[in-house]
Amino acid sequence: MRVERVDDYRVKFSISFDELQERGFGEDEIWKNSHIWYDLFDEMLDEAEDSFGIVASQTISIEVYSLTIQAIELILTLEMEEDKHFIDEPPLINTQSHQDLLLIFNDFEDLVSLCKRLVNHNLDIDSEWYIYGGEHYLLMNGDHDHLGTLSIVLEYGRESLFTTHLIREYGKQIISESATLQISKYFQ
Known part of the structure; x- marks a missing residue:
């Protein structure tokens, strides 16, 4: 199994x-x-x-x-109760700004919308775009909380439970650097 x-x-x-x-x-x-x-x-x-x-x-x-x-x-x-709060569990989002952040998106349009918003706010983020299991992943390398970037990205995607190592190993890399800038440029 x-x-x-x-x-x-x-x-x-x-x-x-x-x-x-x-x-x-x-x-x-x-x-x-x-x-x-x-x-x-x-x-x-x-x-x-x-x-x-x-x-x-x-x-x-x-x-x-x-x-x-x-x-x-x-x-x-x-099936979880909607009003249940997990007080004893650590937060899913790692708010330490020196860590890589791996996001998963519900659909491709959410990824494109995020990239356009980041570029419009002149937030140049070292990022990579992967596809794994039919899902779109954006790996944000390094300092991802510059000027509140974390709050912006979480409007469009959520933190993946997969590790960056798994996505890099088994995912298909679409864009290897400056993914947010390139996605915003090529997907109008």
């Missing part, structure tokens, strides 16, 4: 059909015996807790993300 954290509330599980057969899923049983599925879901919850510290104390949903000849991919989503 391969486990990958998608975001704060979602974890993706990739399970080969060989692994499913080892767990008692036969061709006839795979869609009929619900108790086998409950055991698998319990194992998935345990794996999410062990790997990422995610504890499912609220409602969860599990959906089939993809189904191929080799494997099935499932997405486990935790």
Whole structure:
């Protein structure tokens, strides 16, 4: 079973059909015996807790993300209470200005809008643009809180849970330097 954290509330599980057969899923049983599925879901919850510290104390949903000849991919989503505040948890945004900041965007237009705004405010930021898993990432290197830059960028994107090392290693680099300036220039 391969486990990958998608975001704060979602974890993706990739399970080969060989692994499913080892767990008692036969061709006839795979869609009929619900108790086998409950055991698998319990194992998935345990794996999410062990790997990422995610504890499912609220409602969860599990959906089939993809189904191929080799494997099935499932997405486990935790449904959180909207008014719940995590007082004991550290903030997700690292406000130390000497750190790199990796942002993820809901869509490409948000990335372009941010870049245009930064350029219009004459904020030249050492940045790189990556695509990973169909998502757009902007890596802002070094001092990213100059003149309130952090508050501006968080209007358009959010901090990624992935590390800069993962994105640099496995992501596709689109622009390697001055990404904000180049995106603003080429995407009107």
